[in-house]
Amino acid sequence: MPANRPLRTRFLSAERAARMIMHQGLAACLERLATYLVEDCRRWPEFDKTPRVASHSADGVIELMPISDHDLYAFKYVNGHPKNHRLGLSTVMAFGVLADVESGMPMLVSELTLTTALRTAAMSAVAARALARPNCRRMALIGNGAQSEFQAVAFNRLLGIDEFHLFDTDPAATAKLQHNLIRLGLVAHHFASTREAVRGCDIVTTATADKTNATILTPDMVEPGMHLNAIGGDCPGKTELHRGVLEMGKVFVEYEAQTRIEGELQQMPADFAVTELWQVLTGQLGGRSAADEVTIFDSVGFALEDYSALRFMRDLAIELGVDEEIALIPDLPDPKNLFGLIAGEGQAVRGSASAPAEDSGVPVAA
Amino acid sequence: MPANRPLRTRFLSAERAARMIMHQGLAACLERLATYLVEDCRRWPEFDKTPRVASHSADGVIELMPISDHDLYAFKYVNGHPKNHRLGLSTVMAFGVLADVESGMPMLVSELTLTTALRTAAMSAVAARALARPNCRRMALIGNGAQSEFQAVAFNRLLGIDEFHLFDTDPAATAKLQHNLIRLGLVAHHFASTREAVRGCDIVTTATADKTNATILTPDMVEPGMHLNAIGGDCPGKTELHRGVLEMGKVFVEYEAQTRIEGELQQMPADFAVTELWQVLTGQLGGRSAADEVTIFDSVGFALEDYSALRFMRDLAIELGVDEEIALIPDLPDPKNLFGLIAGEGQAVRGSASAPAEDSGVPVAA
Numbered sequence: 001m002p003a004n005r006p007l008r009t010r011f012l013s014a015e016r017a018a019r020m021i022m023h024q025g026l027a028a029c030l031e032r033l034a035t036y037l038v039e040d041c042r043r044w045p046e047f048d049k050t051p052r053v054a055s056h057s058a059d060g061v062i063e064l065m066p067i068s069d070h071d072l073y074a075f076k077y078v079n080g081h082p083k084n085h086r087l088g089l090s091t092v093m094a095f096g097v098l099a100d101v102e103s104g105m106p107m108l109v110s111e112l113t114l115t116t117a118l119r120t121a122a123m124s125a126v127a128a129r130a131l132a133r134p135n136c137r138r139m140a141l142i143g144n145g146a147q148s149e150f151q152a153v154a155f156n157r158l159l160g161i162d163e164f165h166l167f168d169t170d171p172a173a174t175a176k177l178q179h180n181l182i183r184l185g186l187v188a189h190h191f192a193s194t195r196e197a198v199r200g201c202d203i204v205t206t207a208t209a210d211k212t213n214a215t216i217l218t219p220d221m222v223e224p225g226m227h228l229n230a231i232g233g234d235c236p237g238k239t240e241l242h243r244g245v246l247e248m249g250k251v252f253v254e255y256e257a258q259t260r261i262e263g264e265l266q267q268m269p270a271d272f273a274v275t276e277l278w279q280v281l282t283g284q285l286g287g288r289s290a291a292d293e294v295t296i297f298d299s300v301g302f303a304l305e306d307y308s309a310l311r312f313m314r315d316l317a318i319e320l321g322v323d324e325e326i327a328l329i330p331d332l333p334d335p336k337n338l339f340g341l342i343a344g345e346g347q348a349v350r351g352s353a354s355a356p357a358e359d360s361g362v363p364v365a366a
Numbered sequence: 367m368p369a370n371r372p373l374r375t376r377f378l379s380a381e382r383a384a385r386m387i388m389h390q391g392l393a394a395c396l397e398r399l400a401t402y403l404v405e406d407c408r409r410w411p412e413f414d415k416t417p418r419v420a421s422h423s424a425d426g427v428i429e430l431m432p433i434s435d436h437d438l439y440a441f442k443y444v445n446g447h448p449k450n451h452r453l454g455l456s457t458v459m460a461f462g463v464l465a466d467v468e469s470g471m472p473m474l475v476s477e478l479t480l481t482t483a484l485r486t487a488a489m490s491a492v493a494a495r496a497l498a499r500p501n502c503r504r505m506a507l508i509g510n511g512a513q514s515e516f517q518a519v520a521f522n523r524l525l526g527i528d529e530f531h532l533f534d535t536d537p538a539a540t541a542k543l544q545h546n547l548i549r550l551g552l553v554a555h556h557f558a559s560t561r562e563a564v565r566g567c568d569i570v571t572t573a574t575a576d577k578t579n580a581t582i583l584t585p586d587m588v589e590p591g592m593h594l595n596a597i598g599g600d601c602p603g604k605t606e607l608h609r610g611v612l613e614m615g616k617v618f619v620e621y622e623a624q625t626r627i628e629g630e631l632q633q634m635p636a637d638f639a640v641t642e643l644w645q646v647l648t649g650q651l652g653g654r655s656a657a658d659e660v661t662i663f664d665s666v667g668f669a670l671e672d673y674s675a676l677r678f679m680r681d682l683a684i685e686l687g688v689d690e691e692i693a694l695i696p697d698l699p700d701p702k703n704l705f706g707l708i709a710g711e712g713q714a715v716r717g718s719a720s721a722p723a724e725d726s727g728v729p730v731a732a
Binding site: 007011013014015018021022026048050053055057059060061062064066068070073075077079080081084085087088089090091093095097099101102103104105106109111113114117144145146147149150170172173176180183326327328329330331332334335336337338339340341342343 | 379392419421423430446451457468470472513516542
């Protein structure tokens with residue numbers, strides 16, 4: 001970074017990010033984001049990884065998810081508040097930052113509510129492409145909330161899934177999803193229960209929001225060869241699968257240390273065997289070993305995926321000429337003279353709290 | 367929060383924060399911030415506390431510092447890169463967020479580079495007011511970088527210190543500090559060594575930046591009754607005091623779990639006795655027990671201080687009518703329909719990566 005460059009941080013608002021994604025097309029974005037995810041997962045050993053830092057309260061959780069390699073540091077702020085729709089707010093809201101490791105300078109602040117939905121769906125599809133049987137056509141979507149359309153579009157684009165079986169305890173959510181999928185030219189049927197929805201499906205995606213130990217899926221519903229994409233069980237006390245389901249197949253995770261705390265895995269003993277997905281993506285370990293084997297992606301969302309997503313959004317912004325910036329860091333002629341930033345000529349050390357500094361010459365409010 | 371309120375996050379840029387502080391006067395801001403710090407320290411048991419999460423690299427560190435009570439969640443992003451001045455950048459750059467615990471909504475994004483300088487100085491003065499001898503007049507400032515003027519103004523305002531003894535290995539830094547202090551009407555003398563600067567002082571503030579185990583202060587320099595305000599030793603491998611100095615007096619810390627990792631305390635055995643400052647501020651424990659006792663504030667900077675600082679800046683912004691906002695979180699008519707944000711009429715699921723969505727109607731770039 002040249003020494004005389006103004007210290008501006010690139011900013012992507014929620015609206016700007018949405019426009020960028022609309023401009024490129026959602027499916028194309030998911031496909032490209034998948035290449036970023038695979039690229040970064042293959043560099044797994046280069047990253048400084050840590051389980052996210054969670055702050056739990058009565059109604060939800062707020063988390064910070066940092067990660068870095070030698071060049072870039074990224075973190076995401078994200079909440080999970082299942083009752084938020086009653087306030088007219090999203091269950092999950094997020095933003096994130098990319099910073100330069102060499103200097104610590106924050107280079108990008110970006111919305112990540114929409115972007116998280118993309119990266120979660122792209123990651124699910126990357127995992128399923130590596131783990132599910134070839135030629136999958138039909139997927140059940142259990143939980144038809146904010147994440148569901150993204151899952152459908154990602155699985156359509158990356159795996160060719162073109163028939164979706166829908167179920168949610170809230171019929172309005174299912175109606176919304178079905179409407180959106182049909183508008184996209186996809187086949188979507190709704191069912192009266194999870195049991196009916198999953199029957200005959202190649203892949204089952206669970207993406208429910210309740211912060212509770214639910215048993216959305218029980219062993220008797222699971223068919224030989226199914227791939228289970230378990231998205232919703234992602235914090236302590238929040239699971240979706242009966243523990244018997246986990247014993248039916250081979251379990252894959254993003255980052256074992258975090259998934260043991262937050263994933264479906266929290267129900268299992270500490271030595272329950274799992275495989276980290278990056279090892280499959282690099283070819284170090286195998287994925288599915290037989291067509292009738294059950295494979296389970298116990299997904300909780302890991303900081304590396306947000307690193308990839310932030311990198312993708314930054315590159316897209318540069319390509320599209322989006323250059324909005326915010327002045328998050330002061331621009332100092334002499335970095336050791338931070339005081340110079342507020343050293344107005346007339347400033348009195350002992351001035352009273354209510355007296356404005358003399359002759360500051362700059363209005364305080366916009 | 368009313369359901370139909372646009373989801374805007376208040377934003378304080380570095381320039382805006384500087385204007386607000388100039389408008390109020392630095393000394394008045396430090397004094398008021400000190401009341402916020404004392405208020406929040408006295409509520410210590412109400413906070414969900416955790417040591418900060420640090421990511422170390424060859425040239426520095428990037429940290430996230432979260433904390434929350436029942437109503438507000440706060441975190442700070444901050445780096446420490448001692449060589450940054452060579453790039454024309456500050457050693458320490460920071461920003462932070464206040465969020466609503468009930469919903470997870472981020473309510474404020476604020477610069478914290480300047481604000482951290484204020485809160486560190488205000489915290490030092492709060493500690494010294496509780497721990498130093500009464501009627502202190504003379505303070506040594508060892509390390510004359512970005513933090514030093516703020517320390518001087520805080521100690522002048524809150525303790526009545528009006529004579530400052532300066533030393534830094536960089537004479538230009540000392541010249542800058544002396545110039546700034548004299549302009550503020552304070553008495554400031556420079557010295558050729560730490561030993562000469564500290565002689566006869568009531569308080570010694572060390573605020574040096576080198577990421578190394580330095581011994582800025584050795585036992586033979588410490589006089590009976592001195593209060594030591596040790597600011598610069600604040601991450602593993604970065605200390606300022608000879609361990610013998612810590613054995614000469616009573617050591618006070620912000621948050622023991624963090625200071626054992628990051629403070630001067632990292633040199634001492636795990637059972638070396640310390641007192642958390644909040645216990646002195648609530649009156650639960652005593653501070654100094656004799657006029658000739660040496661007291662040491664082993665300060666590393668704790669998340670609660672940033673919580674207080676963010677609360678202070680938010681209140682000041684509201685009072686001054688500063689209402690700049692950023693659209694960090696998407697505003698959705700139906701929070702379960704995140705997809706609606708990007709569902710342009712003409713959007714094709716299978717559109718190519720380069721083809722723009724038909725009829726999006728909104729330019730991508732500004």
